[in-house]
Amino acid sequence: xxRFKWSITIILIAIIIISSSLVLPxxxxxxxxxxxxxxxxxxxxxxxxxxxxxxxxxQEASAWKPINGNVSIGWSIQFNSASYDNLxxxxxxxxxxxxxxxxxxxxxxxxxxxxxxxxxxxxxTAQNELSGFVNQIRSAGKCLxxxxxxxxxxxxxxxxxxxxxxxxxxxxxxxxxxYHPDFYIVIxxxxxxxxxxxxxxTNPQFQNSTVxxxxxxxxxxxxxxxSPSTKVGISISSGASNQQFYVNFLKGVSxxxxxxxxGYDIYGSNDFANTLxxxxxxxxxxxxxxxxxxxxxxxSIVFSQDRASLDAYWIQVLYYFAIHIGATNVIPFYTDAFAxxxxxxxxxxxxxxxxxxxxxxxxxxxxxx
Numbered sequence: 001x002x003r004f005k006w007s008i009t010i011i012l013i014a015i016i017i018i019s020s021s022l023v024l025p026x027x028x029x030x031x032x033x034x035x036x037x038x039x040x041x042x043x044x045x046x047x048x049x050x051x052x053x054x055x056x057x058x059q060e061a062s063a064w065k066p067i068n069g070n071v072s073i074g075w076s077i078q079f080n081s082a083s084y085d086n087l088x089x090x091x092x093x094x095x096x097x098x099x100x101x102x103x104x105x106x107x108x109x110x111x112x113x114x115x116x117x118x119x120x121x122x123x124x125t126a127q128n129e130l131s132g133f134v135n136q137i138r139s140a141g142k143c144l145x146x147x148x149x150x151x152x153x154x155x156x157x158x159x160x161x162x163x164x165x166x167x168x169x170x171x172x173x174x175x176x177x178x179y180h181p182d183f184y185i186v187i188x189x190x191x192x193x194x195x196x197x198x199x200x201x202t203n204p205q206f207q208n209s210t211v212x213x214x215x216x217x218x219x220x221x222x223x224x225x226x227s228p229s230t231k232v233g234i235s236i237s238s239g240a241s242n243q244q245f246y247v248n249f250l251k252g253v254s255x256x257x258x259x260x261x262x263g264y265d266i267y268g269s270n271d272f273a274n275t276l277x278x279x280x281x282x283x284x285x286x287x288x289x290x291x292x293x294x295x296x297x298x299x300s301i302v303f304s305q306d307r308a309s310l311d312a313y314w315i316q317v318l319y320y321f322a323i324h325i326g327a328t329n330v331i332p333f334y335t336d337a338f339a340x341x342x343x344x345x346x347x348x349x350x351x352x353x354x355x356x357x358x359x360x361x362x363x364x365x366x367x368x369x
Contacts, residue, residue: 045307050296051269054310057317060272064320072366073322074329075357076109076145077102078292080336082133083113085152088126097347099133101339103140105354106361109182109368110137111331113149116171120151134179143368145331146175147185147235147291148219154196161206164197165215169222177226183368184227185291186219187212187234189265190249209245213252220258231369235263235291238271238278250282261328261369263291272321279325287369289329290322294337302334305341312352319360328369332357 042054081090081098102110112134118126137144148171159167172186190212194200205211220232234253236246253259262282264275279288295314296302315332322330332338336345338354 041309042313043306043309045301045304045310047296047298047301047304049298049301050267052295052310052314054313056269057310057313061317061320064317064324066320066323070319070364071323072364073319073327074109074366074368075107075361075364076111076329076331076368077105077107077357078331078333078335079110079112079133079137080334082130083147084115084149085117087115087130088117088123092129094344094347095129095133098336098339098345099136101347101350101354102335103137103142104358105338106358106365107142108361108365109143109145109329111145111147111185113147113188114175114179115149116151116175117153119171119174120153131178143182144179145183145185146179146181147188148172149188150193150196158196158198160199161197161203164193168215169218172219173222173226176223176230180227181230183231183233183261184223185233185235185263186223187216189235189237189240190245191237191240207242207245209248209252212249213256216253216259217256220256224258231260233259233261233263233286233289233291235265235289236278238264238266238274239268239297243274243277246278247281250278254282254285259286261287261289263289263329265292265333266290266318267292267294267297267333275325284326287328288326289331290318290327291329291331292333293318293330294332294334299334303337303341303343307337308341308352311337312356315353315356315360319364328367 042057044053044055079099079102080086081095087095099110112130114130117123118130134144150171154164172184175181176184197203197206200206216234223230223232236250240246250262253262264271264278266272266275294302295307295311301307318330318332336343338351338357340346340349340351
């Protein structure tokens, strides 16, 4: 009996030593990688610049996965082929095939980043084509999200910040009056507009968070003046470097009564931590959206075939993170990868990440708010 007790003691000591050798390094260095082979079905891609790897996803899944079971949230989908100037530069048959795929995804809403070139340059054909796609979205019982995409024309012919702010309300008012979207993101990442504003890097007003807060209110008023039932919000890039500007901006828009949601655009491992930081600083007086997301923000990397299994795991962990922060809507961005990793997309096929998104959106489909 004595030898038996000693045997148990020796075994327990051995287990403690082995466990410590595995756990202690991660306590001392949280960035220490878990072994990828411990994650069935996930293989790391050749490019890991975004910091999102199978081991990173496994680590965060253990922290974010809800203890009391999965819950329903809002799911939306990005309609890229009809966004920006893609509408004018993509064959209509391909745009139709893209929409057919998106309508099969299980998402409740479809987001279009409407390029204003068709109106600015008087392209009635493009306007009518977009209206046709919007009608199909409505007929399928999906809600419509419009996000401001400015005009590609301004990239070649930038305006001063003063001129740009004067033109902006008319743009959102025109589109809101025509399409009456359920939701309207009137500001898509302040830094995204830099190439369209000639003095963006020298004019202190462009870098003034109060100016952006006042602009958000002006834009919301413009939308609601022609489409009172539309819910209005803004989004920011969680990966942007000037965090204090964004804290101030987010605090400002949190006090604007006609802004109903704040979106965070998440593309890398650091963006998740930054989103948590912003929420801790600003609170959650508005509905929280993950307004854009993918496992990387570099197009040349997005469509690498070796990302297929990682992306399928990523969408699952993104769902856990959405629950963790109380998000009411999630919108994956590079949805051409739902069809294929070869480009142009083969909309007749479906990838692993499409299947995982469809499963989650169909099984845990809540209201978009």
